Amino acid sequence: MDGGAIPELLPPQSTVTLGKKNVPPTEKRRKISAQTPLPVHPDNRPTMPSSVSKTRKHIAKKRGGEVNALHVKSRDSQRLHKAGVRDQRLEKLAAARYKKEQPIADRVAFFQDSLNEKGNTPLDVGTIQMLIHTFVHQYDEEYDSLKKARRPGRPGSVREDLLKMKISALEAEYQTGFVLPDVMKEESVKLLEDWEGSWSKLSALSWIKVSSSGQVRQSDFPSKGIN
Secondary structure (H helix, E strand, O other): OOOOOOOOOOOOOOOOOOOOOOOOOOOOOOOOOOOOOOOOOHHHOOOOOOHHHHHHHHHHHHOOOOOOOOOOOOHHHHHHHHHHHHHHHHHHHHHHHHHHHHHHHHHHHHHHHHHHHOOOOOOOHHHHHHHHHHHHOOOHHHHHHHHHHOOOOOOOOHHHHHHHHHHHHHHHHHHHOEEEEOOOOHHHHHHHHHOOOOHHHHHHOOEEEEOOOOOEEEEOOOOOOOO
16 A cells, blocks of 8 residues: 555564665575564665765865864855754755665565565465465464553553554555565566565566455555555
8 A cells, every 4th residue: 555654663573674785585684474463674774975074084184183163154064064953954865765665575576485485386365365365463462462461541551553454555555455565476486485585676567455354456656554
């Protein structure tokens, strides 16, 4: 389902690292089984090079190692300020991109692992629906546990509220059409089997939508994000 991004879950437990190239999926890239929850880990977000750090080093070299006594209106002080603003802007852009991309990568990894467990052969609609059900309800046990542990009359924790939102969003998506890589055609299965975790290769996969009623239709790569 495009749009309507759900806040990421805290604390995370497992994730797929984007951007690793030439790494066989059965070796170095961390595998995620059909039973493993897939929250996003904020500590694994890609970090941006610091413009402030580079600028400080350049100024320190020019001033003989002293960068702590800059006049507020000096050229070097203004350079540091601009570098700081640039870093903040890049960090916000990186965080927004990560929040959009990571759920897609986690979902692809889930179905890649599920295919691997089934011998990397095309799946029928019934099998796909069972896998989707597992994915959609992967948070149910934790959500129920948090709900039972909450004292009567007390509001839910942030974690509980986020889990509830996540489950509801996944259920709603499944009703109308759950987006996933095409695991019904042999050539598509081969492409998914060879996926090594890089974001750039996800757009080369074929995508489908499968609804809870069993309807299957072709879909575009969910570049705008999913739940």
